[in-house]
Amino acid sequence: MQDQPVLSWKVAGLLLGLLLIAATALVKPLGVSTQYVVTDAIVLHSAAPNFAESNEYLSKYGDKQDWGIGYGWMLVLGMFIGGGLSALITRRFRQRENPSIPSMWQSEFGDSSPRRMTHAFIGGALLLFGARLAGGCTSGHVISGISQLTVGSIIFGFSVFATGIIVAHMLYRRRLQS
Amino acid sequence: MKLVLGLIIGMVFGAILQLGGGSSYKKIMGSLLLKDMHIIKLILMAIAVGTLGIYALDLVDMANLSIKPTYVVGIIIAGVIFGVGFAVAGYCPGTCVVASAEGKTDAMVTLLGGLAGALLYAIVYPALSGLIGIANYGKVTVASALNVDGLWIAVPFSAFLFFLMFRVLKDRYE
Numbered sequence: 001m002q003d004q005p006v007l008s009w010k011v012a013g014l015l016l017g018l019l020l021i022a023a024t025a026l027v028k029p030l031g032v033s034t035q036y037v038v039t040d041a042i043v044l045h046s047a048a049p050n051f052a053e054s055n056e057y058l059s060k061y062g063d064k065q066d067w068g069i070g071y072g073w074m075l076v077l078g079m080f081i082g083g084g085l086s087a088l089i090t091r092r093f094r095q096r097e098n099p100s101i102p103s104m105w106q107s108e109f110g111d112s113s114p115r116r117m118t119h120a121f122i123g124g125a126l127l128l129f130g131a132r133l134a135g136g137c138t139s140g141h142v143i144s145g146i147s148q149l150t151v152g153s154i155i156f157g158f159s160v161f162a163t164g165i166i167v168a169h170m171l172y173r174r175r176l177q178s
Numbered sequence: 179m180k181l182v183l184g185l186i187i188g189m190v191f192g193a194i195l196q197l198g199g200g201s202s203y204k205k206i207m208g209s210l211l212l213k214d215m216h217i218i219k220l221i222l223m224a225i226a227v228g229t230l231g232i233y234a235l236d237l238v239d240m241a242n243l244s245i246k247p248t249y250v251v252g253i254i255i256a257g258v259i260f261g262v263g264f265a266v267a268g269y270c271p272g273t274c275v276v277a278s279a280e281g282k283t284d285a286m287v288t289l290l291g292g293l294a295g296a297l298l299y300a301i302v303y304p305a306l307s308g309l310i311g312i313a314n315y316g317k318v319t320v321a322s323a324l325n326v327d328g329l330w331i332a333v334p335f336s337a338f339l340f341f342l343m344f345r346v347l348k349d350r351y352e
Contacts, residue, residue, distance in 0.1 A: 005199030009216045012198025013223020019194065020224060021231030023187050027180065028242045029232075030191060032272040036296035044297075057300035071184040076275055078188020083201060083276030086193040094281035101284065102203035102268065120284040123267025124274065124291025125298065130260030131271055132299040133306065134253050135246045137260070138270040143221060145246055147228035149319040149331055152248030159257020160264060161210075161218075167265035168210035176211070 006090050020147060027071060029144030033131035035076045042068055108175055130160075192276050201276035201285070203268040210265055215347040222347075226339040233321075233328035249314040252306075267291070 005012070023030050037057070044052040052058045087093040097103065100113045109115060131137040134156050136145060142160065145153025169176060198220055199205040208214030235241035264270055267288045269277055274292065277285030299306075320335075321328040 005202065005205065005216070006197040007194075007199075009198065009220040010223060012194055012200070013220040014227055015194045016191075016198070016220070016224035017227025017231065019187065019190055020228040021235065024228075024232050024241050024243070025235055026183060026242075027187070028244045030187075031244075032275070033292075033296075036271065036292050037300065040293055040297045040300065055300055055303075057303040069181070071180045074181045074184030075188035075191070076272075078185040078190075079192030079195070079272060079275045080188075080279045081185075082189030082192030083196040084192075084279030085189070086196045087280040090197065092196075092280065096282065099281055099283045100287075102282075104204045104207060105268070116284050117287045119266050120269075120287040121291035121294070123263045123265075123269070124288035125295030126259050126263030127267060127269075127271055127274075127288070128263075128292035128295035129299050130256045130258075130263060132296055133309070134256035134260065137272065138221075139272045141246065143224050143228065144244070147225050147232055148243055148245055149229065149233075149321050149328060149335065150245050150248065151315065151318045151320060151323065152246055152250070152253050154320075155248070155250060156253050156257045156260075159254045160261045163258045163261025164210045164264040165212065167262050168207055171265060172207070172211055 006086075006092075016143070017147075020144060024144075029140070029148065030075070031072065031136060031140035031144060032076055032079070033128060033137035033140060035073050036128050037132060038068070038070075038073055108172055191272075192279065195273055195276045196280065201269070201273045201280060201282075203277075203282075203284075206268050206270075206273070207265075213350050215349050219343050219347055222339045222343050226336040226343070229332045230336050233332040236328050245317040245319055247310075247314060247316050248318050249310045249312060251312045252309040252314075255309070263295075 020030055041052060041058045044058060098111065101111060101116045105116060127137070134141055141153040141156045146157055195201055199216060200220065205214065205217050209217040232241050236243065267274065269285055269288050271292055274285040274288040278289055319328070321331045
């Protein structure tokens with residue numbers, strides 16, 4: 001198992017900072033979480049148009065110029081392609097014994113795939129509920145927002161990491177005690 | 179043209195996250211458990227470089243800034259909800275996209291959970307929109323609050339982050 005990332009935090013952080021600067025000069029700072037709503041809106045505007053039109057939040061995206069497959073959506077698609085390609089090229093695609101369970105999670109919670117999937121789903125739902133309430137996520141608020149010295153983004157960053165650190169310690173308390 | 183640009187910027191973003199370990203459950207949890215500071219330091223480095231570059235660009239009017247509004251109460255609550263999801267899933271909304279591309283099926287489920295969470299937010303949005311009005315200071319930055327050019331804050335802020343990265347944060351392997 002190749003456990004260590006290809007790039008050090010220094011190099012990866014530097015490259016990410018440079019990409020953020022380039023994106024800010026060319027278009028706007030980086031952001032991901034809006035595209036979850038956009039994807040929901042795309043699906044629901046075709047599957048359940050009445051519901052989508054009547055929903056205040058989803059219809060907001062129907063009026064916007066970049067609703068649908070716009071710049072931001074292509075960026076997230078690009079992340080999928082770019083991440084997949086670099087995993088293939090560096091031979092790290094599906095580098096796990098069990099594709100659904102991280103080995104660290106397995107050592108604490110066992111090898112129940114449904115249990116891991118439940119954590120993954122609920123965690124994902126909380127992530128996007130929180131991100132939409134805040135108006136951004138790790139990329140839009142923490143990386144792009146704090147880089148623009150936005151006061152709310154700094155508050156969000158502290159709130160996220162304080163909570164994340166506490167909950168992670170609660171989840172892994174047995175490992176930490178031993 | 180903008181679509182192609184989005185795709186290219188996204189591909190570089192995804193590749194950096196993948197190569198830098200951003201899509202690794204173990205690396206993310208290592209940082210939240212304060213054992214392996216790799217991810218925290220990666221983010222701090224990106225911010226330290228980004229803030230200098232963005233406000234240097236702003237000086238020559240070349241930065242397309244996008245300042246989000248600061249509504250203190252709503253953002254703190256949002257951060258708590260997001261933080262719980264971060265620790266439980268072990269991914270965030272961007273890294274689960276990259277981890278999905280690596281063939282990690284739990285990350286694909288996190289992505290689906292994210293779509294459900296965003297939909298749930300859309301449904302309860304009318305009831306929560308009042309929260310956004312409490313202690314809402316609008317699009318305020320540290321620099322605009324102090325009424326100075328961004329670089330005056332960006333330089334010392336960045337220096338402070340470098341100090342944290344190289345002098346304060348240390349790995350504590352088990």
